[in-house]
Amino acid sequence: MAAGEGEDKKSQQHIVMLPFLAQGHLIPFLTLAGNLRRRFGAAVTVTIATTPLNARYLRAADPQNHIHIHELPFDSSDHDLPPAVENTEALPLRHVIKLFHASAALETPFRSLIRRISVADGRPPLCIISDVFTAWANDVAAATGTVNVVFSTGGAYGTAAYISLWQNLPHRTSSSDDGNFSLPGFPAAHQFHVSHLHPYLRAADGADDWSRFFQPQIGKSLKSFGWLCNTAAEIESLGFEILKNYVQKSVWCVGPLIIPARTAVAGIDSRTGKKFGVSPEDCLRWLDGQSEKSVLYISFGSQNTIGLSQMTELALGLEDSRFPFIWVLRPPAGFDVDGEFRREWLPAGFEERTARKNQGLLVRGWAPQVEILGHRSTAAFLSHCGWNSAVESLSQGVALIGWPLAAEQGYNCKLLAEEMGVCVELGRGAECEVGREEVRRVVETAAGGGRKAAEMRRRAAEVGRKIRAAVAEDGGGGSAWKALDDFIAAVGGRTNLIVP
Incomplete structure (x- = not known):
């Protein structure tokens, strides 16, 4: 081992990311992982854990291999899904809920991954960054000596509405004849209408397949260390305040995570x-x-x-x-x-x-x-x-x-x-x-x-x-980069990670 190499390894921190199995989630997770590497360089190792077919896509999208991609074993046939289905994009909407429920099978191999990383690094990862829909990562974090942070790939307003609707199903108890209803956590003037809701949510009663997945996962997500959100407070000031007040946690607005031009x-x-x-x-x-x-x-x-x-x-x-x-x-x-x-x-x-x-x-x-x-x-x-x-x-x-x-x-x-x-x-x-x-x-x-x-x-x-302005990198960076600094400082308060 070269002189100083042990010290570099000791000072390096590991972040493990767990996106949900959908294109609209994988891309923001990969972009966030890239931003962590750009901001903190060799001080941070980032691993994204996902299923084999999604891992293949992520590797193709990151040809320089700046991000470690770990494959979690998954066989869709074990879950009454067609063979080789590992992404919502490959499913008709009526079958998507099966994939949501099937994704819980990733918990056991993910727990093993965190333990292996802890042994190899001599300490647990700095944190886990999980999706709202993989919030069972809170249980893994608690069992392995780290913390879990939820990353919402949507905006603040939409995220707050989504989690409040699924948690409370307020449209079912509304006495309004015109379809309008109030949403817990939102100002009274911000009325929603049943037509804003997807048919599966409109019909949800707490005992259906959709409720049985979303309500427990959202409940677990609210127990996380904090939240990352794919937005900037300056474009969503109201949504940011609503989300922060609803989750009662720190919310770091690390976006919007704009996808670079394509080649x-x-x-x-x-x-x-x-x-x-x-x-x-x-x-x-x-x-x-x-x-x-x-x-x-x-x-x-x-x-x-x-x-x-x-x-x-x-x-x-x-x-x-x-x-x-x-x-x-x-x-x-x-x-x-x-x-x-x-x-x-x-x-x-x-x-x-x-x-x-x-x-x-x-x-x-x-x-x-x-x-x-x-x-x-x-x-x-x-x-x-x-x-x-x-x-x-x-x-x-x-x-x-x-x-x-x-x-x-x-x-x-x-x-x-x-x-x-x-x-x-x-x-x-x-x-x-x-x-x-x-x-x-x-x-x-x-x-x-x-x-x-x-x-x-x-x-x-x-x-x-x-x-x-939020995503600009010059002069120390805009609000997205400063939020990333604040997030790392919060989860790394007990470590020797140095923010550049």
Whole structure:
């Protein structure tokens, strides 16, 4: 051993991360892990523990191997799931709850991992950073002499609403006839509506499969040492206060964790491992040919989709609006979401007409979203309002049209529309009726030249400046980096870790 090597090993701290098995969770965890390494260098070793197929994706997304990836054994066939299913993206929504319950099987091998690390390092890890949905890590931390910190990959407002709704099911006891109800932890003026809730939550009674998973996990998460949140307090001041008061723990806002620009190797997106449906070069070339602030970008994320009739009306409304658009197509609800897209799912002649007029670019597969949102021609983003997509859009000053479909997306859309003023809602849920005339009207409102569109763009640009300031690294860094320092100081108070 070289001189000083033992001392370096002794001063190095180990952080072990445990994301849930979903793309929208894995990517923020990997980005957070990268930020820890960038901020603290060799003083911190970061290990992400996940299942073999998700580990393969993470390794592909981190080709320089700055982050240690540990595989936790998992066989989906043991849990009444199809073979080789280790991610929600590979499942229809009605089966996703099985994967949630199956993920608890990771506790035993994860506990063994923490013990092995403790033996190898001569002490327990500095901390575990777990997902809200893997909060059984609190039990592992307590048994192995460390602490667990919960990382919410969503924003503060959406996270607070999500955990309060599942814990309290307030819509079931509301006496309101109009569907509105108050949410524990939120100001009385912030009324929610049953249509904000996913059908599984709307029907939950505390004894159903969804409640039996979410309620215990959220309860455990509230016993953690503290919370990390993928947001910045300056863009979500209300949400931050609500979340902090609800969890009664320290909350460190270490985001938004913006995904870096993507690069392609042989047509594959290096950040996701997905095959591009259009090359970034061809996509940007098409955008270059459009007028500034004229293009509508449409994507419902990696797992969500709308129904066939909704898809038809959306297509017709887009054509009526005459706005140029890029639409990331996925099979409609009820079909294999990862299957091939069929031409008959769109109105007859739609693709040919919009291509001939240079109005539409239809993408079957993955699109270079970061680059599209950052292009001068992009005017607005029709989105499911997943938090990762929302902050990617706002970081570029692009306003949104919201059509939330699942998870906490309805609460995100409520925040973006009612609190931030950067979004107008088109639809709510996979069951809602949206007609072509409503599509045309909303697109014109959000992407056109009127007062409403100008005000949304102004507000989005303001939020974008705050996001970029929060994640800036110069001069000691913005609030995201300072929150990371404060977090490490809190969990490392009994160690000799030196913050640069």
